[in-house]
Each structure stands twice: as structure tokens, then as C-alpha cells.
Amino acid sequence: MARLDIVVTYDVNTEDADGRRRLRRVAKICEAYGQRVQKSVFECSVTAPQLERMKGRLLKAMDKQADSLRIYRLIGGREGCVETFGRDTYEDYESPQIV
Amino acid sequence: MARLDIVVTYDVNTEDADGRRRLRRVAKICEAYGQRVQKSVFECSVTAPQLERMKGRLLKAMDKQADSLRIYRLIGGREGCVETFGRDTYEDYESPQIV
Numbered sequence: 001m002a003r004l005d006i007v008v009t010y011d012v013n014t015e016d017a018d019g020r021r022r023l024r025r026v027a028k029i030c031e032a033y034g035q036r037v038q039k040s041v042f043e044c045s046v047t048a049p050q051l052e053r054m055k056g057r058l059l060k061a062m063d064k065q066a067d068s069l070r071i072y073r074l075i076g077g078r079e080g081c082v083e084t085f086g087r088d089t090y091e092d093y094e095s096p097q098i099v
Numbered sequence: 100m101a102r103l104d105i106v107v108t109y110d111v112n113t114e115d116a117d118g119r120r121r122l123r124r125v126a127k128i129c130e131a132y133g134q135r136v137q138k139s140v141f142e143c144s145v146t147a148p149q150l151e152r153m154k155g156r157l158l159k160a161m162d163k164q165a166d167s168l169r170i171y172r173l174i175g176g177r178e179g180c181v182e183t184f185g186r187d188t189y190e191d192y193e194s195p196q197i198v
Contacts, residue, residue: 007106007171009108009137010137011137011138011140011186037167038108038109038110038167038169039110041108041110041140058184062184062185064184064185065185065186066186067185067186068136068184068186068187068188069183069185070140070183070184071181071182071183072106072171072173072180073180074171074174074180075174075175075179076174080172081172081174082169082171083169084167084169085157085158085161085167085168085169085170086161086162086163086167087110087163087165087166088167089167
């Protein structure tokens with residue numbers, strides 16, 4: 001099934017223990033489908049049904065009054081859409097790995 | 100000239116006064132071309148030369164050893180690429196405004 005590359009960004013007040021707990025939950029959900037690339041930015045690759053399921057889980061984990069969640073579709077795939085500067089922790093598991 | 104819709108995400112340690120200052124500078128640069136939609140996420144609409152100039156300014160403002168900056172291109176425009184949940188401060192200045 002075709003995969004969609006998406007970016008999930010999550011804004012939460014992490015001065016607050018509840019906020020930190022919600023961020024950990026959101027990170028855990030996103031990391032099931034991709035990678036954490038910044039403190040509250042995740043790059044994921046999902047099929048359409050996975051995206052629906054992921055959204056449902058994220059909506060349950062977040063506080064809709066207090067937090068902001070945005071999902072961006074990277075049309076044509078992340079490779080052609082992303083430019084990074086400074087620290088970069090993304091690992092390309094699709095490319096041949098040198099061991 | 101054609102405009103590109105982009106998302107800029109910036110990861111910096113804001114526990115540190117220098118980090119907070121760099122985030123303020125990055126926000127100021129991005130807000131010249133768009134809107135802050137989360138604490139460290141900005142949606143901007145730029146021409147290709149503006150993007151080059153903006154990148155130059157961002158690279159000067161950031162600390163490449165400590166911070167992470169990512170720029171995502173929203174191919175086909177933000178409208179078709181973004182989904183938001185929870186708090187949303189984005190204002191669509193392109194649509195007719197009710198005053």
C-alpha cells in the first residue's frame with residue numbers, strides 16, 4: 001500500500017508535568033511510525049489506514065484545550081521536501097546501511 | 100512570482116537565555132514571511148529569492164552546534180497539506196475578512 005510521508009508537530013506546555021506526560025505519549029505514538037527529529041517534531045511514513053489510526057490515538061493523547069497538534073503531508077515524499085540545518089538526528093533506514 | 104509554502108521548525112534549548120534569544124530572532128525572521136503557529140513552528144509563503152534570503156538570515160541567527168532547523172516544502176500549497184487539531188492560531192489573511 002502507498003505510504004504517505006508526514007510531519008507531526010506538537011505544542012504543549014512542558015513546564016507542567018501533565019504536559020510533559022502528554023508529549024511523551026505523543027512521541028511514543030509517532031515513533032511507532034517514524035522518527036523524532038526535534039523535541040516536538042516527528043517525521044513519519046504511514047499508509048492511509050495507519051494515518052487514521054494514528055490520528056485517533058493522538059487525539060486521545062492530547063489535551064485539545066491546551067495543546068496544538070499539526071499534521072503536514074509531504075507530497076512526493078520527504079526526500080524532496082525537507083532541508084535540514086544544524087543538529088540532525090534523522091536516520092535513513094531505507095538506504096543501504098554500512099555496518 | 101510563484102510562492103512556495105513552507106514550514107520552518109526550530110529546536111533550541113529555551114531553558115537557556117541565549118537559546119530564548121535565538122528563538123526570538125528566528126521567530127522575527129519567519130514572521131516577516133508568515134505566521135507562528137506553534138512555539139517553534141512557522142508557516143511561511145515565500146518566493147524562491149525570498150527563501151534564499153530567509154535561509155541566509157536563519158543560518159546567521161541559529162547556533163549550528165546546538166540548534167536544529169528544518170524547512171519543509173508544502174508542495175501544492177499549505178491548504179491541501181495541513182490538518183490541525185486543538186488550539187489553532189493561524190489566520191487566513193488571503194480569504195475575505197469579515198470586519
